[in-house]
Amino acid sequence: MTGQPSGPPGPATSGTGSPATTGAGSPATTGPTSPVAGGTGSPPTSGTGSLATSGLTKAFGGVTALDAATVEFRHGQVNALIGPNGSGKTTFFNCVTGMIRPDSGRTSYRGADITRRSPHAIARAGIGRTFQLCRVFPRMSALDNVLAAARPDGFWSQLRGARRRVELDRARGWLTRLGIEHLADVEARNMSWGQQKLLELAGVLMSGPETVLLDEPAGGVNPALLDRIGALVRELNAEGRTFVIVEHNMDLVMSISDHVVVFDRGRPIAEGPPAVIRSDERVLGAYLGV
Numbered sequence: 001m002t003g004q005p006s007g008p009p010g011p012a013t014s015g016t017g018s019p020a021t022t023g024a025g026s027p028a029t030t031g032p033t034s035p036v037a038g039g040t041g042s043p044p045t046s047g048t049g050s051l052a053t054s055g056l057t058k059a060f061g062g063v064t065a066l067d068a069a070t071v072e073f074r075h076g077q078v079n080a081l082i083g084p085n086g087s088g089k090t091t092f093f094n095c096v097t098g099m100i101r102p103d104s105g106r107t108s109y110r111g112a113d114i115t116r117r118s119p120h121a122i123a124r125a126g127i128g129r130t131f132q133l134c135r136v137f138p139r140m141s142a143l144d145n146v147l148a149a150a151r152p153d154g155f156w157s158q159l160r161g162a163r164r165r166v167e168l169d170r171a172r173g174w175l176t177r178l179g180i181e182h183l184a185d186v187e188a189r190n191m192s193w194g195q196q197k198l199l200e201l202a203g204v205l206m207s208g209p210e211t212v213l214l215d216e217p218a219g220g221v222n223p224a225l226l227d228r229i230g231a232l233v234r235e236l237n238a239e240g241r242t243f244v245i246v247e248h249n250m251d252l253v254m255s256i257s258d259h260v261v262v263f264d265r266g267r268p269i270a271e272g273p274p275a276v277i278r279s280d281e282r283v284l285g286a287y288l289g290v
């Protein structure tokens with residue numbers, strides 16, 4: 001992936017000041033096993049439109065990364081966005097989360113136009129994301145990383161040592177849920193790559209998003225952790241969260257997704273349930289380059 005913006009302060013590659021999210025909004029009030037923040041308490045109706053783009057276009061010099069991409073991901077479902085290397089998946093995530101501005105086209109979330117909103121505003125609207133190159137504060141403990149993600153000024157407030165009991169409990173709850181509670185006091189830089197990915201996800205979940213965009217959650221992760229990530233996505237979806245997952249591991253995609261969108265050269269070429277996508281000739285052609 002080449003489209004990730006960067007900038008201080010924060011972890012190695014963060015551009016927002018908060019490592020794990022596109023700018024976590026106000027702390028959610030729900031606990032780790034509660035329904036999503038901002039919701040009504042009951043899971044959203046499955047299958048209706050949620051995150052949608054219309055004619056989304058982005059070029060980098062002579063390279064058209066997104067070519068009038070019109071896509072709709074389904075609310076309440078596990079959606080996957082797949083496609084060959086360089087087909088525009090991460091640029092799509094960057095555009096819809098406000099991290100880069102599209103040249104033209106629109107993004108809407110649950111009916112509201114979010115095209116020109118800042119990453120923080122988009123996070124406040126209910127969209128959280130992880131990154132292909134995992135973003136955590138390497139010299140902060142796992143617990144402090146999760147706490148930082150819950151605050152709009154996460155990094156700085158953490159530095160001031162501002163901790164609230166209720167947040168501490170929620171942060172520990174997410175670490176437990178992701179199976180890394182035993183690493184609460186370990187600095188992120190001393191955790192394995194897979195553990196850092198789980199930590200990043202814990203931070204995203206701490207900010208209470210209704211919709212979670214995961215950029216290559218399986219990348220570089222060992223098979224045991226892969227199973228955990230897959231099971232967790234399904235559990236969190238059953239509790240009401242919508243997912244959009246960019247992933248190259250087809251076994252994972254096909255086993256956890258309800259709906260798959262396939263990109264080639266910056267635009268969708270096919271969509272449908274995994275069983276249909278598996279045997280779609282356009283998809284096979286895109287991957288084989290024919």
Ligand SMILES: Nc1ncnc2c1ncn2[C@@H]1O[C@H](COP(=O)(O)OP(=O)(O)OP(=O)(O)O)[C@@H](O)[C@H]1O
Nearest residue numbers: 001002003060063065084085086087088089090091
């Ligand atoms: N910041 C950038 N500057 C120049 N070109 C870029 C930039 N970001 C992305 N591109 C180009 O845009 C195209 C789409 O890249 P993108 O990273 O979105 O694809 P991808 O589908 O996520 O790929 P991968 O699966 O390899 O991560 C590629 O040709 C890439 O080289």
